[in-house]
């Protein structure tokens with residue numbers, strides 16, 4: 197039985213309407229073009245997933261706004277690309293400082309938009325600051341190479357920005373995800389146009405507002421709106437020279453097709469169905485909370501969610517018992533309350549998707565806990581679902597193969613090392629994987645044998661900006677974070693300088 201918060205429905209509505217007023221006092225949430233609010237003349241409502249009421253109105257951008265943003269971004273690029281890496285680093289540090297002064301407002305925007313507990317949202321805003329600071333630090337550390345091929349040629353490589361880049365993010369990590377895009381793009385000298393999700397556009401717009409007076413006008417633009425009205429014109433725009441997309445594999449594939457028409461390079465961070473392998477020697481005191489955080493953090497709306505727990509038969513019973521107890525320890529309630537550890541799903545459509553998978557799971561496997569909405573009248577208007585665990589799952593079932601993007605765990609038994617690796621890799625995705633073991637040999641062998649771009653051992657996260665982040669197979673192409681991301685946002689040029697024999 198899941199724990200639930202203690203607020204009455206009247207208190208919940210009162211607190212959320214007060215929060216909506218606070219949100220309206222923070223910004224008017226216009227599209228951000230050329231360093232200023234740029235009303236598009238059309239608005240849409242963004243909704244609060246806790247009470248299913250509108251929070252505020254946001255500009256709805258379209259293809260003409262994309263054209264305008266691209267034009268002003270190119271104008272801004274002229275000056276921005278002339279700045280030194282040191283100047284760009286310093287500007288990114290200043291933007292990070294400004295964000296640090298507004299952590300509470302940004303976190304409130306993220307919580308009210310996504311339903312994520314406020315303490316988690318604050319942690320993610322700090323993650324965004326850390327990301328900007330990392331790229332501020334490495335911005336000035338850009339090295340080409342001298343290639344010593346022949347004495348009569350001075351041959352070297354240099355880096356150059358692409359120009360105007362288009363960046364698209366999903367709704368689950370709107371602030372952190374925006375920083376993952378802006379940081380390396382700006383450090384490399386590009387002007388950036390970001391499209392946040394229509395389900396959680398608030399914090400990215402406010403981030404751009406906080407850049408005002410720090411980042412030169414036009415270098416950062418934010419265009420809220422739908423995938424078809426803003427996303428499509430952005431990814432097909434002839435003057436956008438680099439694309440970076442985070443979202444579903446289906447839309448990522450569409451973005452890649454579109455980019456092919458204009459021969460535009462694309463980085464794709466897509467979906468996942470990540471395994472966590474619990475070996476028989478695993479320390480369950482570490483592993484149960486790690487697998488739990490990996491599927492229940494952010495109500496399971498996480499791309500690298502450990503949504504398949506592959507558990508050795510010797511520890512299956514104990515793991516299952518302890519994992520179900522862990523699932524039932526989450527406190528569902530108002531994300532604005534400190535005691536809440538799980539909020540609602542972000543939108544009605546995601547609620548429908550997750551509850552459909554819960555129904556499929558009931559038919560395919562054995563429901564061990566959860567599987568419905570929490571029994572609390574105060575939460576009945578929100579998109580809440582209980583942390584859910586299915587046992588007797590086979591790896592070819594729908595709930596084990598498809599990304600649910602909700603707090604739904606599947607427990608799958610195995611008996612040998614080879615079987616564990618085969619099950620782990622028997623899925624279209626390859627974003628992340630976890631390993632629970634105390635054996636160095638098992639850990640390093642499994643880390644090499646698993647076909648995924650990220651491996652966590654005996655823990656979930658933390659994500660550190662120095663480390664490249666991204667998936668294999670249908671989970672994507674290229675990396676966010678790390679120096680790799682900086683490389684995605686710059687082009688390498690080889691320069692041959694003929695050196696004649698010196699003759700005086």
Ligand code: NAD
Nearest residue numbers: 365366367392393423427428443444447465466467468499
């Ligand atoms: P989505 O693919 O539906 O949307 C992502 C973004 O693409 C949104 O901003 C959306 O408006 C935009 N979009 C939609 N149609 C478009 C089009 N035709 N052209 C251009 N843009 C378009 O994904 P979502 O439901 O917002 O997010 C969940 C998905 O994101 C999951 O699959 C999750 O795994 C993935 N994700 C991946 C990572 C990662 O780093 N690998 C991180 C977070 C989320």
